[in-house]
Amino acid sequence: MAEEGDLLVVLLDLALLSEEGVGAGGQAVAPADVLAQLLAFANAYTMLSSHNRLAVYAGSHDMCQLVHLGLGEGSSGSVFPAASLHAKLGELVRKAEGGHEPGANGTAPHPAGGGRVQPFALSGALSRALCLIHRLQQQAAARGRVRCCPRLLVLQGSRDGSAQYIPVMNSIFSAQRAQVVIDAVVLAPEDSSFLQQAANLTGGLYFRPPRGPGGLLGLLLAHFVTDTATRAQMDAEQSLGVDFRASCFCHKYVIETGFVCSVCLSIFCQPCRACTTCGTAFGAGGGPHRGGAGAAGHGAAHATEDGAG
Amino acid sequence: MAHETQLITKRAWQGPGGPEGYLTVTNASLRWQPAHTGPELCIPLASISNQQRAKDKPLVRIALGPAPAAPGGPPPGPTHHVFAFESVADRDAALDVLTKVIAALSAGSGGAAPGGAPGKGAAPEGPAVAGGFTRQQRQAMLARDPDLRALWEDLVGGGAVSEGDFWSGVAARLAAAQPSAWGTAGGGGGPGAPRRRLGLSNILQRVEAEVDGRHQRVLRVSLSPEQVAQIFAEQPAVLRAYREHVPHRMAEEDFWRRYVRHEMHKESKRKARAEGLGPAAAAAAVVDDAGGDIFREAAAAVAAEAAARPGAAAAAREAVDPSLDLGASEGERYTGHGTAHAATREPELDSERLAAAPGGAHGPHEDPDDLAAALNRHGEVVLQGVEALARVEAQLRAAAAGGKAPPHPHGHHQGGHGGAAEGAEGAPGGRRRRRHSSGLEDLHAPPAPALEALRIADPRRYFERSGGAGAGAEHADAMDLGLGMGLGLGPGGGLAGALSCVDPGRLPLPPVAPAEAQAALLEATPLARVQAEDEAAGPGGAPVPRASAGAPRDPASSLPRETMAALRRTALAVNEACRHFWRCVPPNTAARRDKASRLVRLLEAKRSEVEALNDRARGVEGRFIRQLLKPPMDMLLTALVRWDEELQKHPHPPHGKG
Known part of the structure; x- marks a missing residue:
């Protein structure tokens, strides 16, 4: 059977690209630097194998949108996803600015509650990502390809929203059932209980670099650019405590x-x-x-x- | 017999029409075992004097040498045996091995005893041929490759794997590494190779016909169904004429006679024009085109349809691969020059068309008699491949299923370009056809699968539109941003600024400061951190200044060479032993079970070895060694757990043939 490449779905919390979100980590890292690192990671992952498939969802506290879907070799478009990703993020911002006034739909555009960033809509993002993975897996199976081990990488810059507990846990159980590994890199000031449990239950990796997002790319390249089978043989430290x-x-x-x-x-x-x-x-x-x-x-x-x- | 190594087994019948069985070539004999019941046949290789292969039949005659008949003893046996194989390829494969074994036996002149695993460290004697390698070849390979030698000593020397099995594995690895040089007799170039498919001939169709030269009558036409389909795909006017006249007005044979005569007429006109004959001479030289009126009418109708749909032909032309589009007819539609390729074009017809065109506008259709246009259409059909023919055949089948062939007032055929016009309508934007849609998949990358964007907001629309599959997955345009969801980009205040600061085509290099990247790596990678701390402490605990900042030392460099070699050999041996083990799973025969048991003993020994290595490992290097031994340990544990499961499932050895 033909080889089916690795499938990585990135859930990007847009708080990471905001002054409040990045500043919350206590590190003076410009959002542009974080964005550049994320784009470099997307390019690196795609360049590692022409079969690698990458999808990126960007979201915040009240929305989640698919901003990139590259299906590897044979698909149209540039080899490097950074340009497409950048353009779609720009489109997302323009839509937000043009179509909705700040505060429309009852949403608060700015951090509320003492400058704390609103929690990421993790449950919706996980659900959409799992649906996408399911669809791609079905298509791969229909083409007679070997089933790959898909991954979800959550890059979160805000705290957990306890109100999302039930849907998030249900999504995590769904991922566990579907053998989808959930990895997490949390750049918020406090650990994410949701993502700790998600990584623990699905066999993923959970990192919260104490130095903030400054060396984010190093972390991503060291642990998240390879597929799960390769990664199992690598050396990664996981904290023992899970909340x-x-x-x-x-x-x-x-x-x-x-x-x-x-x-x-x-x-x-x-x-x-x-x-x-x-x-x-x-x-x-x-x-x-x-x-x-x-x-x-x-x-x-x-x-x-x-x-x- | 226990010491004989089976080299190849094929299904074979004892003589044509005889009982079915299996013929096995071993290193000492040729054995035939019946599939059901009956006596076995064992022919010692030394007694085979000749083998004769039947031409184009899967038969072989094995001639036996003269056996001395002892006086008063049993009568001499048969002087030959005939075996029938499933195919010639099977027969040749078996006999090739047989020939090699016999040759090696005679060359070895009774040297080592066949079979039997040699002792540890002994020279590789064993069978004359194992895994397709002769004894000399095997000795040379072992002398050349110390890793292979170590592996051989571990597996064959320990008695876990027979010589034949070991060398079969080596041959398989070599074949996988060099598919072009090793047995590709099976065809297809390996399991991963794309299947080749017969495409269309790129020769412009010329109908073969017997013609009575004197009376210029077409006597006999030879046409295959594929040729007919290709003619229809390339010449829509012929297809139209066919559907209008066959079979209710004329027989198919008559139609094709007319067609051939019409083509002869056009060809003769081209010749006359090229030779510059005068009108009278040309009239005498040109073949009479008495029955060609049906094609001219059909061509005029097709042209009129094309003219009635302005832009369709241009769109169709757009869809043609630009590297093949001759584009000759469009710019040369004038008289006086450049008309040699359109020798049959009637000036009157042109003027009629001009008059008939609405508003006097000349539709950008192509002249069906134009040679350049014919070549364009031909190239287009060839590039479309068999799909173009399938489309035509489907049209014909649909017409046939509908009873009489309709007169085609508004048929499926769209005029102009047939399939190309349909393709152009499918892509209203006039996008050029991608090359890999030409049906020649083996020459091009597979097409991108058409995906439909999934929207959780309204799944019904997704399922309703999924049949259309118009949207490409790469185009996030279809993801209708902002619909159904409030796009309050709350924390995105800095996002616009960040986006404007970053140019995806010129990302900073390096994207992150090396010191920060190293810090992140040390935080998340225990081995790197331990190594860094070890280096920082120095030999006596004193900090040592780093020679080069940000360049951690390779832990392998501090390991003794012997340790690295031992680790490498261990990993190779575990890998090979596991590979042989998994070939014995499920252990449903006694032979498999025996072999698996031997291998499990070896695997247990290797596991102890790996655990001892892990226990002995200390410090930074120890951590590195444990990391290196992680994959072999995983493989060992997986194999041993599986063996335990098999033992639980089948506590007693299965009974069966070994």
Whole structure:
């Protein structure tokens, strides 16, 4: 069977290219430098093999758009994706400026809440990327190609949005089921619990370089330019701790101890009379299952295994 | 028999129409085993005196030498055997091996005993021929390549793999490395090679016909279906005439007679023009074109249709590959000069066309009798390949399925250029046809798959439009940015500035400062970090100034040469042993199971060896060694786990033929 190249889908948080997002890391790195490094990585990945396929989604707190899709050898277009990627990002900015006034659609164009960058719409980006991967895999199978091991690389510059807990976890479980590896490079001031769990569950790599995005390209070239099979033989350090804390389903708070529905495993931060997810009525004695310390965390871990199965 | 090495096995029948079985060439004998029941046949190689191959038949006659018949003993056996193979190629493959083995036996003059793995470090004796290599060749290869020698000692010397298996693997690797020099008798140039497909002849069709020269009558026309299809694809007027007249007005044979006569008429006119004959002489020399009126009418109708659709012919011409488009007729549509290629053009017809054209505008159609136009159309059809013919055949089939051939007032045929016109309509932008759409896939890269952009916002539109497949995947234009989603580019305030600062064609070089890149690498790569710390500490713990900033030392450079060689040999041996092991999976025969058991013992030994190497490794180099041994260890563990699974599935050895 013919060889099918590696497939990499990059989810780019546009906060990385904003003054607030880059500055949040405590490093004085211009957004243009970060963009140049990302374009250089895109070129390098495509140049590594003519079969390599690269897709890039760019998104922010309220949108996610496919800005590049290169299908490797045989497809039209330039060998180097940087020009196309740059042009599409420019088009995205022009559309945003021309079609929507700042603040339109009820969205806040600027960081709200004490200068903090709005969280990246990770759940939507993951869903779209998984759909794209599924489609490309189906097409490759129809052409009789060997199935490759697709990857998702999330470049995130903002914090997690706890409100997205359920869809993000569902997307992660879907990726795990579809054998899609999720890698993450987080350039925000704090670790991303979502992406730590995503990398942990799907066998991906998670990095949060303490020096910020200054040497981003070095990191990308060292660990993310090769396919997963090659990467398994390489030397990469992964931090041992993964933040498995869950968000409650009722208020989206990140909690360490909570109450778990014994029927659907929904997590709540306080006792309630009935599960808001499955409608199970609990007894008068309190919650359906009074968890001890770390109960919610364990609940999330169990849910992970269930999703894998 | 246990020491004999099987070299090749082919399905063969004992004599034409005889029982079915399998013929095996071993290093000592030629064996035939029946597929079902019956006696086996074993012919010692030494007793074979001759072998005769039947020409063009998969038969071989193995002649046996005269056996001394002892007085009073059993009667002498047959003097020859005949075997029938599945194909001539099978027979030749088996007999080639047989010939080599017999030649090697006679050259070796009874040297080493065949079969039997030699002891460790011994000279490679074994069978005369193994894996297609003679003993001398094998000895030369082992002497030349120390890695191969080490491998051979590990696998064959330990008794895990037989000589034949080992050298078969070597031959397979060499064949894979040099596909052009090694057995490509199977054809196709390997599994990954694109399949060749017969394309169209690039010869302009000339219909072969027997002509009565005296009476200028066409007696007999020879046409293949492919020729007919190509003529239809290249000459739309002929196709139109055919659909209008055959079979309800004339028989097909009559039609083609008329066609040949019409072509002869045009050719004779060209000749007369080229020879500069006068009108009277030309009239005498030109072949009579009595039945050609149907073609002239059809040509006029096609031309009128083309004129009624201004721009269609030009669009069709645009679709022709520019490197083939002669473009001759368009600029030379005038009288007096350059008309030799259009010798049959009637000036009156031109004037009629001019008058008939709406508004007096002359449609940019091409003259069907124009030689340059004919060549253009021919080139176009050849480039389109068999798809052009398939289109014509589909049209004809559709017409035939509809009962009588319609008079084609508004038929599928679009005039002008047939397939080209359709292609032009499919691409209203008048884009030139890509070369690799010509049907000659083996000459061009595969076309880009047409993808439809997927929009989560409205999946229905995606599924409804997926049949059209008009949008290329590369074009993110179809991704309708900003539709259905609020594009509040919140944090994108700096994005426009960043975009304006970065030119994708001139990215900075290097894109990131080396110091920062190295820092990032050290943060994420333990080996590099340990090495850097080791270097920084120096031999006595004192910091050592770096000779060259940002250039980490290659850890392999500090390893002893012997260690590197040992690591290399280990990796090679594990690789080869695993390759042989996986060939025995599933172990569904006793022979496979035995071989796999031997290999598993070797793999266990290698695993102990690798673990010992890992345990002994210390410091920065140790980390490097462990990194190098990671792939072999993974391979060993995978193979051993699989063997355990097989043992659990089949705890008892399967019964069967070895």
